Amino acid sequence: QPITTDMGTLTRQIDRYANEKKLEIETLKVREEYRKEFIGNVSHELKTPLFTVQGYIETLLGGAMDDKKLREKYLSRASKGVERLSYIIKDLDMITKLEVGDLSLNKQRFDIIELVKNVFDLFEMKAGKKKITLDFDRDYTKPIYVFADKERIQQVLTNLIVNSIKYGKEKGTTEVNIENLIKNKIIVRVTDNGEGISKDNIPRLFERFFRIDKSGSRKEGGSGLGLAIVKHIIEAHDEKLYVESEIGVGSEFSFTLEKAK
Numbered sequence: 096q097p098i099t100t101d102m103g104t105l106t107r108q109i110d111r112y113a114n115e116k117k118l119e120i121e122t123l124k125v126r127e128e129y130r131k132e133f134i135g136n137v138s139h140e141l142k143t144p145l146f147t148v149q150g151y152i153e154t155l156l157g158g159a160m161d162d163k164k165l166r167e168k169y170l171s172r173a174s175k176g177v178e179r180l181s182y183i184i185k186d187l188d189m190i191t192k193l194e195v196g197d198l199s200l201n202k203q204r205f206d207i208i209e210l211v212k213n214v215f216d217l218f219e220m221k222a223g224k225k226k227i228t229l230d231f232d233r234d235y236t237k238p239i240y241v242f243a244d245k246e247r248i249q250q251v252l253t254n255l256i257v258n259s260i261k262y263g264k265e266k267g268t269t270e271v272n273i274e275n276l277i278k279n280k281i282i283v284r285v286t287d288n289g290e291g292i293s294k295d296n297i298p299r300l301f302e303r304f305f306r307i308d309k310s311g312s313r314k315e316g317g318s319g320l321g322l323a324i325v326k327h328i329i330e331a332h333d334e335k336l337y338v339e340s341e342i343g344v345g346s347e348f349s350f351t352l353e354k355a356k
């Protein structure tokens with residue numbers, strides 16, 4: 096190997112090397128920041144339900160245990176808290192897999208109408224508690240076949256429908272509507288007439304852990320991961336996701352899917 100004696104070339108080589116190293120360090124720094132922020136968010140989200148459960152257990156140990164009614168009340172609340180914790184952990188697991196691109200899609204042909212009906216059935220009780228009606232906007236007599244990852248699309252529908260119940264108003268309606276878009280695409284819309292979302296908050300909705308403080312969301316106790324998961328799944332399918340909303344009027348979340356033959 097001839098040694099370069101040309102100082103110009105040498106300086107350029109050193110500069111290039113230094114730049115590469117700088118970039119590497121910057122990437123590592125960004126990753127480290129991201130990791131710290133993620134862990135910070137996770138601990139924050141887990142703390143609230145954990146403290147609640149701890150509170151109920153302490154109350155029980157402090158004497159409430161002896162009273163049958165109180166015992167049942169606090170045990171069932173503690174159990175709800177643990178259930179919430181497990182939902183958050185499930186969401187965390189999902190978002191981590193989605194963010195590191197560790198989740199391969201298992202696409203198949205299925206009837207989207209039937210899937211929506213299944214999700215409606217699962218959340219009928221939850222909706223009933225707020226007297227919310229879950230409905231199709233019209234009678235779909237024929238199946239509509241799509242080609243996608245059924246389990247993941249079920250998750251998307253679940254997250255959107257659960258949100259429409261959580262942030263919907265008492266005696267409101269959640270409506271699903273499915274339409275042909277262009278020749279090989281359909282669009283699925285989930286519409287509610289709930290509290291709505293302000294223009295300022297719309298761009299941040301799909302960030303993980305983002306929740307609107309003023310909305311019922313704190314009380315409702317989710318993880319702030321639902322819409323981030325939705326966005327990842329739709330993007331992994333190379334499909335589009337839209338949101339339209341107006342404060343006091345309601346929201347509409349929609350996504351496209353590929354039609355199957």
Ligand code: ADP
Pocket residue numbers: 254258259261262263287289290291292300305306307308310312316317318319320321322323346
């Ligand atoms: P969360 O677990 O808090 O529901 P999401 O990621 O699903 O997390 O939603 C993020 C935030 O967006 C919610 O906390 C809520 O403030 C707002 N949001 C989501 N869906 C709706 C909706 N249908 N109507 C009004 N606000 C909504």
